[in-house]
Amino acid sequence: MNPKVSYPNIGLPHKIERLVELAYNLWFSWNDDALELFASIDRQRWEQTLHNPVQLLLETDSAAWNPLSKDPVFMESYERVCSHWDTYLNETTWFQNTYPAHLQQSIAYFSAEFGFHESLQIYSGGLGILAGDHCKSASDLGIPLIGIGLLYKRGYFLQKINQDGQQQAEQIIYDFTKLPVLPVLNADGEELVIQASIADRPVQLKIWQARVGRMSVFLLDADVEGNSSWDREITAQLYGGNQDIRIAQEVLLGTGGVKALRALGLPTAVYHINEGHAAFQAFERINEQLSAGVPFHVALEMIRASSVFTTHTPVPAGHDAFTVGMIEYYCSSLFEKWNNHKQELLQLGQGHGNQLFNMTHLALNTAAMRNGVSKLHGEVSRDMFRSFHGNIHEQEVPINHITNGVHMPSWLAPELKELFSRFLPGHWLTDQTSGTTWKSLELIPPQSLWDVHTQLKEKMIQFARANLVEQYSRNGLPTAQIKEASGYLSAKALTIGFARRFATYKRANLIFNDLDRLDRLVNNPERPVQFLFAGKAHPADQPGQEMIREIHRISLIDRFRGKIVLLENYDMNMARHLVQGVDIWLNNPRRPYEASGTSGQKAAMNGAINFSILDGWWEEGYDGSNGWSIEGNNDADPHTQELENTESIYTTLEQKIVPLYYNQGPLSTDWIARMKRSIQTLAPVYNTDRMVMDYTNKAYVPSLKRTLLFVANQLDLVTKVADYKRFIISNWHHVHVLHVKDESSDNDASPVLATVPGSAGSVPEASSKPAQPLKGVTAQIAFGPIWYKDTVVEIVYYEQREQEWFPVVVMMEPVQELLDRVVQYHATLPAHLEHLAHYKIRIRPVSASFVSSFELPLFTMS
Incomplete structure (x- = not known):
């Protein structure tokens, strides 16, 4: 059956009846004109319903619809959104x-x-x-x-x-x-x-x-x-x-x-x-x-x-x-x-x-x-x-x-979309994975980008103040303290955001390891820094909740009040405000426990600059010029890592980030250049269009x-593959190395008599080095009932590259079949390597129908 749904009868005039269709499709959530259309119906109710268009339509007084359907401004917006929606549904993808x-x-x-x-x-x-x-x-x-x-x-x-x-x-x-x-x-x-x-x-x-x-x-x-x-x-x-x-x-x-x-x-x-x-x-x-x-x-x-x-x-x-x-x-x-x-x-x-x-x-x-x-x-x-x-x-x-990656239309600020549309190629949003598209970012005047960023920052600060006022009012704090909260934060101060789930490995409290040094940062009269924190801890995660209590406690200390704030009820709405409004996105997990982390990707496309441990996506996204890394010895014990990471955070803030932000007075062109570099290098890669294409x-x-x-063909191929795997598993114990012989050094490779099918592997090739003496290696392999062409025989040894050891795999080629299903193989490799001491022979099953070299986790080593 085809899924059927039935829209509720809300009693809308015929002229605007498609509002129901729009409300029941989450397409509205990443289309700014649709969001604005619903907000214009009743802005107060729109906020009260958490931007829920269905609830908005259901709870709006029926008397409001006829005047709206006759309002030329509303109708123009309505028709534009409907046209946009129809185009979206019908365009070729x-x-x-x-x-x-x-x-x-x-x-x-x-x-x-x-x-x-x-x-x-x-x-x-x-x-x-x-x-x-x-x-x-x-x-x-x-x-x-x-x-x-x-x-x-x-x-x-x-x-x-x-x-x-x-x-x-x-x-x-x-x-x-x-x-x-x-x-x-x-x-x-x-x-x-x-x-x-x-x-x-x-x-x-x-x-x-x-x-x-x-x-x-x-x-x-x-x-x-x-x-x-x-x-x-x-x-x-x-x-x-x-x-x-x-x-x-x-x-x-x-x-x-x-x-x-x-x-x-x-x-x-x-x-x-x-x-x-x-x-x-x-x-x-x-x-x-x-x-x-x-x-x-x-x-x-x-x-x-x-x-x-x-x-x-x-x-x-x-x-x-x-x-x-x-x-x-x-x-x-x-x-x-x-x-x-x-x-x-x-x-x-x-x-x-x-x-x-x-x-x-x-x-x-x-x-x-x-x-x-x-x-x-x-x-x-x-x-x-x-x-x-x-x-x-x-x-x-x-x-x-x-x-x-992240969905760019959902997370990029409308103000930035408008700015980008003035300078980037016409279809930049649908061609967002092209690095060429983003080169045009250089055409945006620094002042224009900074003006939009400042606007977004002020919007975020207003949002944060409202959150704090609500929090303080509910908790019964004195009127003077509530009033004070309504003036917290400054759009002129370097603003750092940290918002994510409060799990211990994310180390939300790392910046608090040296409160005196933090004091000097946030209370510098000429170059102040301020921090916004947000996030939930699982109700059963007591250590995570303790982090929230610690941040809250520090935020109330006189020297930090109004400069370190903790927002409550982190959700997608708050996330948008934060990633679009902060100057720096801070992320300092204990490496390598951050599998990816996408909040920094959202911040990057909005011009916020990442300052992070080289973990998750940032380990591959950071290029030295598009943000900053938090350094430390990843092989050290957790305590040492924490000390080194803390020192790196403070030193980088004091010596690099703060001076760059406040350089050249009210408009730091160097900072804006780094903002552009961040967007150009990260936006075309760390988006879900690229991810879903991948x-x-x-x-x-x-x-x-x-x-x-x-x-196909009554499961013919899958049956053969399944039978083959079962046969290989049942008989693999017969496969073993009978004899290995190291021949004398010889710079000429021996001739091969056959090519083993399916032998291509995904391991790295040996690094290029000056020519070295080679020798031949011969191995005799017993296969029992398994056909030798259903296997790969290879030599495995290890080579050091940049302080790490990598496997080098040399394919052995079958030379001749001997008696009793024994096959002789040959290969050449560096003459100084000795069997067992430096290399081993490995046999593994292969099939043209396998997805990977080790789809069957079977192998035999000499």
Whole structure:
């Protein structure tokens, strides 16, 4: 079936009836003219509803509509927005032009949270906002993406900070009928409800649709009549409750999400697991294949081929894991149905020697395409999961990286969009990934850019003051103190922002390690510095909440009052104000625990300059001229790192950042030049258009093509691949090195008699050096029943480059077949290397149908 929705009857005049259509599509959230259109209806109510157009329309007095429909200014705005919307829907997209043959196959994107806009708060932080930005760019690019998530009745939580600096988590209950989502209807016009199994019972799930431009996200809701009270609470709150609620949410997201796709009749070829929360989708898809009579090993191969997994967590403790008993209980209906495959299913989530069922392991075992979210995070992930792949060198672990980005239309200030449109090429926003586009930034007069930045800074300060006044008033502070707060912060002072989740590794309190030095910075009469802090700590994270109390305490000390401020209830609306208004974006996590970090990318495109630890995205984005790095010995113990990082922060501020900002009086052209350099080098790279194109080119389309090949001809190819893997695994113990001989030095390579198929690897080549004596190496390999051409035989040794050791792989070529399935191989390598002491022989299986060199974590070493 095609998903059907029905708009509520709000009673709008015919002339403006499309306001309902606009309100129920989150396209409004990244289109400034649409946002202004809704705000102009009732600006006070617009603010009170957290910029929620659906609630605005529902609560506006019906008497207001006729005058608006006759207001020429409003109608001109309305018609312009409608025209813009229609053009957007009908224009040819990047995906249509690039992959016209794949328009009918969808990609399902599973995520536990989505952050589209403050009016739909089903996100907690970076993971959800990234998912929302991913969907928005997928819409802009025309990618046939379908989002799958959960609709939380109480969202995450609203943060209040009391007069003691204690975070208070305030729960609210959302009325879904006032959110920009609509229930999906079945063919009879009734609300579509599906059924998923939790433990020994069925759970009813209502499906809601959030429209995001050209694409849709379908959200599952367990608060359905007929479910038990406990089951109705499963989707009550994001990351709320205990382990039982957590696993139940993940079962519903994974298995319920697949069932929703089937009920909606959406043909899906690729499944993207955004973090391990959604990995249970593999269980449901294996169940489908088994029910169709497909053997287990073939079903697993089909699921692997069509799955993409993105890991976001560089901390082992951050990967969800449950006891096997919990898995057996919550997935009991599946295990009862396929009892003969129970152990195989359980093994998909169990690591070597680990008694827990790990959701990341389940995702790794059921997705052929895997990636981290920055270059450094890819390296960390390969090291973290090296043992999972047989302890090969970390560079060879089949986990790649696609660096995160942010959705430019959502995060770039309207004032800057207007300025850029005057000087950049006409289609700069749709051509944002081109570095050439941003060269024209040089044409913008420094004063023009500075004037816009100052305007945004003043807007941010007004927003911050209002937040503080509300906070102080609620906490019953004296009138004089509230009045004082309304004058905090100065648009003339160098302003540094720090806003993110308050987790201990992010070290929000690092700047407070030397309060006297901080005092000299913020109270310099000629060159003052001020700091804004914001962020939530998880209600169960006591150390994170202690950081909030510490910042609050310091902000009330006389010498810091009004110059260090702590804002409450960090959300997407506050984030926009901060990234668009600060001068410096500060980020000082303990390396390498920041997988990517996208707030600095949002700040960069708005002209704020990053000052950060070389971690996550900044490790690859920083070029020495587009911001500043916080230095320290990354190999030192945590205490030493903290001391060195603190010293680097203060020294860089005192000697580089503050002097540059205040140089040349009221207009520092050197500072503005660095602002431009930051935008030019970072904006075209760290955006979700580039990111989603990367996912499409590197993961989605290759997975889609492989899946289509696998399902053709009654699963002929996938069956062959699955049978091949099973045969190799069963017989690999026969493969071993019989004999290795180092020949005398010889500068001439020996002739080769054959070329091993599929031998191309992804390891680095040896660095270029002056010619050195070479020698031949001969090895005799026994293969047993395995055909030697289904393997690669290679020599592995290590070479030091810039204080690190890298593997060098030399392919050995088959020279002749001997008796009893023994094959002789030959290669040349530097004469000084000796077998075992310096190099080893490695044999691994290969196949033209493998995605990576180590798709099967099997190898034999001499």
